[in-house]
Amino acid sequence: MRRSPAMRRIIPALAVGALVLAACGSDDDGDSATTEAPSGTTGTSEGAGAGDVDCSATISDGVLTVATGEPAFFPWVIDDTPESGEGFEAAVAYAVAAEMGYDADAVTWVRTTFDEAIQPGPKNFDINLQQYSITPERAENIDFSLPYYTSNQAIVALDGSPAEGATTIADLKDVKFGAQVGTTSLAFITDVIQPNQEPFVYDDNVGAKAALEANQIDAAVFDLPTALYVSGVEIEGSSVIGQFPADAGGTTDQFGMVLEKDSPLTSCVDAAITAITDSGELDAIQQEWLSDFTGAPVISVE
Amino acid sequence: MSDRPTRRERYERARRRRSVVIATISTVVVVAALIVLIPRTPGWERVRQAFFDGDVFVETFPGLLSAFWLDVKILVWSTPLILVVSLLVALARNTRSPALFPLRAFAVIYTDVLRGIPVILLVFLIGFGVPALGLSRTWANPVIWGTVTLVLSYSAYTAEIIRAGIDAVHESQRAGARSLGMTSGQTMRSVVLPQAFRKIVPPMMNTFVSLQKDVALVSLIGPVEILRQAGIDKATYANFTPYVAASLIFLAMTIPCTRLADWALARQRARTGATTIA
Numbered sequence: 038m039r040r041s042p043a044m045r046r047i048i049p050a051l052a053v054g055a056l057v058l059a060a061c062g063s064d065d066d067g068d069s070a071t072t073e074a075p076s077g078t079t080g081t082s083e084g085a086g087a088g089d090v091d092c093s094a095t096i097s098d099g100v101l102t103v104a105t106g107e108p109a110f111f112p113w114v115i116d117d118t119p120e121s122g123e124g125f126e127a128a129v130a131y132a133v134a135a136e137m138g139y140d141a142d143a144v145t146w147v148r149t150t151f152d153e154a155i156q157p158g159p160k161n162f163d164i165n166l167q168q169y170s171i172t173p174e175r176a177e178n179i180d181f182s183l184p185y186y187t188s189n190q191a192i193v194a195l196d197g198s199p200a201e202g203a204t205t206i207a208d209l210k211d212v213k214f215g216a217q218v219g220t221t222s223l224a225f226i227t228d229v230i231q232p233n234q235e236p237f238v239y240d241d242n243v244g245a246k247a248a249l250e251a252n253q254i255d256a257a258v259f260d261l262p263t264a265l266y267v268s269g270v271e272i273e274g275s276s277v278i279g280q281f282p283a284d285a286g287g288t289t290d291q292f293g294m295v296l297e298k299d300s301p302l303t304s305c306v307d308a309a310i311t312a313i314t315d316s317g318e319l320d321a322i323q324q325e326w327l328s329d330f331t332g333a334p335v336i337s338v339e
Numbered sequence: 340m341s342d343r344p345t346r347r348e349r350y351e352r353a354r355r356r357r358s359v360v361i362a363t364i365s366t367v368v369v370v371a372a373l374i375v376l377i378p379r380t381p382g383w384e385r386v387r388q389a390f391f392d393g394d395v396f397v398e399t400f401p402g403l404l405s406a407f408w409l410d411v412k413i414l415v416w417s418t419p420l421i422l423v424v425s426l427l428v429a430l431a432r433n434t435r436s437p438a439l440f441p442l443r444a445f446a447v448i449y450t451d452v453l454r455g456i457p458v459i460l461l462v463f464l465i466g467f468g469v470p471a472l473g474l475s476r477t478w479a480n481p482v483i484w485g486t487v488t489l490v491l492s493y494s495a496y497t498a499e500i501i502r503a504g505i506d507a508v509h510e511s512q513r514a515g516a517r518s519l520g521m522t523s524g525q526t527m528r529s530v531v532l533p534q535a536f537r538k539i540v541p542p543m544m545n546t547f548v549s550l551q552k553d554v555a556l557v558s559l560i561g562p563v564e565i566l567r568q569a570g571i572d573k574a575t576y577a578n579f580t581p582y583v584a585a586s587l588i589f590l591a592m593t594i595p596c597t598r599l600a601d602w603a604l605a606r607q608r609a610r611t612g613a614t615t616i617a
Contacts, residue, residue, distance in 0.1 A: 157388070157390075177577070213476075219570065219573075219575075223571065247467040247471070252476055252479045298385075
């Protein structure tokens with residue numbers, strides 16, 4: 038009678054399994070305790086309201102560090118140089134900074150990916166704006182400011198695409214779509230349009246462009262300003278064949294600034310956005326940088 | 340023969356029992372230390388929330404699993420193609436006739452170039468480049484061209500493994516077979532290759548596991564397989580838990596593969612009477 042070699046290995050393995058299970062059990066206890074704490078803090082920070090908020094808790098003293106994408110795209114940032122304050126998001130960032138008490142000299146820019154914006158641990162930015170759509174799921178893990186822009190979804194297609202001439206969602210069922218990962222455009226395709234073929238997904242609009250040219254998709258969905266830029270500048274022979282109303286399918290695509298979860302600055306940024314909205318400054322910035330980006334036939338979602 | 344164990348057997352059993360006890364205690368101590376220490380780090384709460392969110396895991400796991408089916412399909416298509424192409428390239432490189440020099444040169448260039456370009460670049464070049472030449476919608480499918488890319492790249496690696504295996508078969512085997520009157524083709528087929536393949540099972544399995552993961556690169560040109568689905572879910576929830584879930588699904592495939600290969604090798608060693616000391 039020998040104990041088999043397999044048994045010799047299994048006993049330590051079982052011990053590990055038991056310990057891991059035990060650890061999972063205690064994790065669950067910890068979970069219920071910790072979920073209450075952040076919701077409590079959020080409550081108080083919202084209660085603070087505008088006016089008497091502390092805007093000094095930036096990552097480096099006296100400087101507001103603003104993050105955008107690498108590269109940052111037109112018309113959100115012109116020529117990938119946000120320091121110029123040119124482009125819609127660059128201008129909004131400086132307007133918000135001014136409202137928070139940081140003049141243009143006290144604003145520095147960094148570049149982050151989406152992953153860096155949501156990863157745990159200390160952030161290298163105070164606020165991050167690169168067309169992040171506000172969703173309740175995301176808000177569980179990061180802070181969003183109040184929205185600074187509300188966008189429509191729009192369809193870009195090459196001339197002669199089956200998507201051309203569509204006036205209702207029903208006309209788009211047999212279209213092969215593409216979109217960028219992590220955008221509400223993708224959710225819009227799968228949840229609202231619900232095409233018969235699964236959409237393809239790309240890291241950026243360059244991929245979607247290549248796929249249109251490679252005849253792999255019929256049409257791509259972007260937020261309207263990006264769609265107009267992509268069709269006008271990036272993809273020859275393409276056009277925006279339609280846009281959807283902002284509240285199409287019950288989802289409003291609103292862009293918010295991203296802050297670290299429970300950041301002390303969130304209420305301050307909210308106050309600043311409220312202020313520039315009320316004063317009409319935000320509208321003026323939108324007029325200046327996005328006024329060309331409204332015209333396209335509207336597609337009904339009924 | 341009596342059933343009573345000999346002194347030697349008793350001694351060996353005691354030693355084995357002692358090893359089991361020591362292995363168990365040391366494992367328990369190490370794992371317990373990890374479980375106690377990691378949650379005491381200052382950022383643990385935030386990390387646990389970002390990577391190990393139970394609700395997000397449950398929400399996203401079924402979608403990830405069904406997206407994984409595409410990975411499996413690509414893998415099933417590409418593996419036999421890689422074996423065939425790499426064997427042809429390895430054989431081309433092993434030809435000895437002077438007239439076949441162009442073939443040898445082609446094989447060298449093939450392996451050098453395709454091994455030298457990162458797979459991720461090849462995926463973009465071939466996946467977007469070839470269909471843009473004007474292929475019909477069916478043939479422009481990125482799944483096809485992604486698979487082609489994997490086959491080209493991996494067969495270059497695999498060809499080198501096979502070549503090394505062929506070179507590892509002692510020259511006397513070839514000479515012996517030729518002296519028995521076998522043609523060079525027969526020698527390769529029935530003497531060299533069977534011995535070579537036995538030698539290259541571990542590196543081949545290594546490459547196969549690597550391929551299982553690189554299938555995910557096909558997602559860069561559009562198709563939504565597990566890595567892309569995890570990326571979509573990550574963006575939806577602003578949470579990395581889908582990546583952890585995807586890792587588990589990958590492990591569920593790769594670990595049995597490596598265990599199977601180890602088992603097959605051990606069995607083969609036992610059968611051929613080779614030593615089991617690695």
